[in-house]
Amino acid sequence: AAVFNWPDPLLDSLDHLLYLTATPVSTLALNCGMRDNSTVAAQWLRLAYHDMATHDSTTGTGGLDASIAFELDRPQNVGVGMTISLLDFASVPNQYVGKADVIAIGAINAVVGCGGPAIPFRGGRIDATEAGPATVPEPQQDLASHVASFKAQGFSETEMISLVACGHSLGGVQQVDFPLIVTEDVPTGIQTFVSTVGFDNTVVKEYLKGTTENVLVVGSNITTRSDLRIFSSDGNVTMQSLASPETFNAVCVDLIGRMLDTVPSTVTLTDPIEPFDFKVWNTFLFPQGGSLAFLATLRIIDTGLNRTVTMFWKERTGTFCPAAGCSIPPFKVSTDDATFLATVKGVMAFKSHLFNATIDLATSISHFWFEVNDNDGSAPFIVDNHGANYTIDHDVVLYDPRRSSVTEFDGWMMVVGVKDPSTSINMTALTTFAGKTVTVPFELDSSNPSTDGYTFYTSQLRGPTPTTTVLAAVNGTAYSLWVPFMTTPGV
Ligand code: HEM
Numbered sequence: 001a002a003v004f005n006w007p008d009p010l011l012d013s014l015d016h017l018l019y020l021t022a023t024p025v026s027t028l029a030l031n032c033g034m035r036d037n038s039t040v041a042a043q044w045l046r047l048a049y050h051d052m053a054t055h056d057s058t059t060g061t062g063g064l065d066a067s068i069a070f071e072l073d074r075p076q077n078v079g080v081g082m083t084i085s086l087l088d089f090a091s092v093p094n095q096y097v098g099k100a101d102v103i104a105i106g107a108i109n110a111v112v113g114c115g116g117p118a119i120p121f122r123g124g125r126i127d128a129t130e131a132g133p134a135t136v137p138e139p140q141q142d143l144a145s146h147v148a149s150f151k152a153q154g155f156s157e158t159e160m161i162s163l164v165a166c167g168h169s170l171g172g173v174q175q176v177d178f179p180l181i182v183t184e185d186v187p188t189g190i191q192t193f194v195s196t197v198g199f200d201n202t203v204v205k206e207y208l209k210g211t212t213e214n215v216l217v218v219g220s221n222i223t224t225r226s227d228l229r230i231f232s233s234d235g236n237v238t239m240q241s242l243a244s245p246e247t248f249n250a251v252c253v254d255l256i257g258r259m260l261d262t263v264p265s266t267v268t269l270t271d272p273i274e275p276f277d278f279k280v281w282n283t284f285l286f287p288q289g290g291s292l293a294f295l296a297t298l299r300i301i302d303t304g305l306n307r308t309v310t311m312f313w314k315e316r317t318g319t320f321c322p323a324a325g326c327s328i329p330p331f332k333v334s335t336d337d338a339t340f341l342a343t344v345k346g347v348m349a350f351k352s353h354l355f356n357a358t359i360d361l362a363t364s365i366s367h368f369w370f371e372v373n374d375n376d377g378s379a380p381f382i383v384d385n386h387g388a389n390y391t392i393d394h395d396v397v398l399y400d401p402r403r404s405s406v407t408e409f410d411g412w413m414m415v416v417g418v419k420d421p422s423t424s425i426n427m428t429a430l431t432t433f434a435g436k437t438v439t440v441p442f443e444l445d446s447s448n449p450s451t452d453g454y455t456f457y458t459s460q461l462r463g464p465t466p467t468t469t470v471l472a473a474v475n476g477t478a479y480s481l482w483v484p485f486m487t488t489p490g491v
Pocket of ligand 1: 038
């Protein structure tokens, strides 16, 4: 699994979306909830497949890259589910997580949300800037072209059978989208693939028993019986193997996982991201009343232990702390709910330990770490970023959450303190709100006079919850400061 070495904005953001925060992508598909006669989950899974289906394994182009956003006017991508699913995800991306990663997370949450197994998630997809080829398979095509399509996408004939069965475990065919396939009137407007709602192998069982109502198998239009041609293409051998629920789940985890990880050959995905045992986040360092305030949160998977956590730090220059480091206890310990996906992985909640340190201005801070005592007789242990320490790169460009302010109509006035900007300074904010990233300039902040060696600059950001990367060149040195949250308890 991926190792979280702080700071890592991509892993930090992805972990947050997968396991901690209630966002549209972690909540809307829960309980296999209905929408547009089908389920949100079915819509999300189909979206992911159609996005991936532009992959060409010989050229290494296309794949899960959110190119689907440019391909919605094609007949192969007909259906309100496609548009509405992209809208579901619109607010989720930031400067590090693109739409394609969110589509993949959506597909994983779709499957677990309908009672299916957890598919491992890897991150780091890169969003396409234009449409891919029109290579999504269509029901009126013959078996040979379907075999060729799946081969181009990187799947064998057997895998094609299984992947279609996994996908067509959810949802169905909408009459408005395919009137030539759903020829008989259906009161709900949809002919579902399966008689039950939920991600399981009923699709296989009903097919083998001959009770299926899947119109791509038994529809009156023989030309569009693509599922029948595919499922029976090896004499039902593969379908029979999927009659075991355990085999079905294991095969679908593998194949949907591979489908989601099908990306252009120029993209490298992270290792699978599992909930991190220890995660530092929500760090803020800023000048405050003749000192530096330093806020940090250590999030630990809640194991039921009544742990005591102490934060330590050392100076940047000179001596101020004892040899073992300055230290403080948390000012607050809170229990945070985990997402449904986390609970499927056995993580029911997180314990957040929040620290608020007052740092000597002159000697500043170079790094910090934690000591954790399980209070169960075992020896206390150190959490120090896998031996590398949590290193604070600089105290030159600092986001100041106390001097920053939010107004109902204008969004955030972001205030950044710059140390001794005696000569040149050039600073912009790359900021994302509601999924859109823009660059905004900073100007000298006339309402916050220079103090404690810092001069303040301000930038007008949109929205109540922007996430921002401050890019600065101060006296010729480049600084980058990621500000995922504008505020935190203790500010
Ligand atoms: C030869 C390959 C395939 C063909 C011809 C095909 C065809 C179709 C058609 C015609 C629909 C109805 C869509 C609508 O009414 O708007 C549909 C729905 C669906 N397909 Fe496929 N499909 C194929 C493969 C796959 C694969 C590989 C997956 C995912 C792994 C998948 C997932 C879905 C899902 C989840 C739905 C239901 C959507 C909903 O209810 O909103 N399909 N498919």
